[in-house]
Amino acid sequence: MSRNVWILLSLCCGLISWPFIAQLLPNNHVIRSPKLKVNLNYILPGKALTINWNGTPIFIKNRTLPEIRSSRLVKLNDLKDVFARNDNLDARSLAFDRNRCADTSCVNWLVLVASCTHLGCVPEIKSNGWNCTCHGSFYDNSGRIISGPAPHNLRVPRCKRRSNLMIIG
Numbered sequence: 172m173s174r175n176v177w178i179l180l181s182l183c184c185g186l187i188s189w190p191f192i193a194q195l196l197p198n199n200h201v202i203r204s205p206k207l208k209v210n211l212n213y214i215l216p217g218k219a220l221t222i223n224w225n226g227t228p229i230f231i232k233n234r235t236l237p238e239i240r241s242s243r244l245v246k247l248n249d250l251k252d253v254f255a256r257n258d259n260l261d262a263r264s265l266a267f268d269r270n271r272c273a274d275t276s277c278v279n280w281l282v283l284v285a286s287c288t289h290l291g292c293v294p295e296i297k298s299n300g301w302n303c304t305c306h307g308s309f310y311d312n313s314g315r316i317i318s319g320p321a322p323h324n325l326r327v328p329r330c331k332r333r334s335n336l337m338i339i340g
C-alpha cells in the first residue's frame with residue numbers, strides 16, 4: 172500500500188475516533204466548588220461524617236469529652252509524626268491535640284482529609300480513632316498516626332466554623 176493511502180487511512184481513523192476520545196477529556200463545564208458548607212447540627216457527639224469535597228474524601232467528627240481528654244493526654248514524644256499537618260496553621264506547628272482541631276474555640280470538631288498518608292486508602296472509623304485496613308495504619312482520635320506504615324498524621328484541610336456551619340476550603 173502506498174504511503175499516501177496510509178496517511179489517508181490514519182486521518183480517517185483519527186476523525187472517526189475523535190468523538191470517543193473527546194468524551195474522555197475533562198469537561199470544562201464541571202464546576203468545582205472552592206468551598207463546602209456542612210451543617211453540623213446533624214453530626215451527633217461521637218459520630219463522624221464522611222463527605223466528598225471536589226473528589227477529596229473528608230471526615231468531620233464531633234468528638235466527645237472523653238475522646239478529647241484522651242487525645243490531649245498523648246505526649247508529643249510518643250507520636251510518630253510531631254507536626255500538626257494543619258493547613259490552618261504554620262507548617263512548623265506541633266501535633267498537640269489543640270493544633271489538630273478545626274479552630275481553638277471548638278475542640279470537639281475535627282476535620283480531616285480522609286486519605287491514609289501511606290498510599291491513600293480511606294481509613295475506617297473506630298471507637299478510638301481511624302484504622303486503615305489496607306496495610307494496618309492506625310490513627311488516634313486526633314487523626315495522628317500511632318502505628319503502621321503511614322508516615323504522617325491525617326491532614327487538616329483549610330476550614331473554619333461559623334455557628335452551626337463548617338466551611339471547608
Ligand code: FES
Binds near residue numbers: 288289306308319321
Ligand atoms: S494505605 Fe493505609 S496503611 Fe497503606
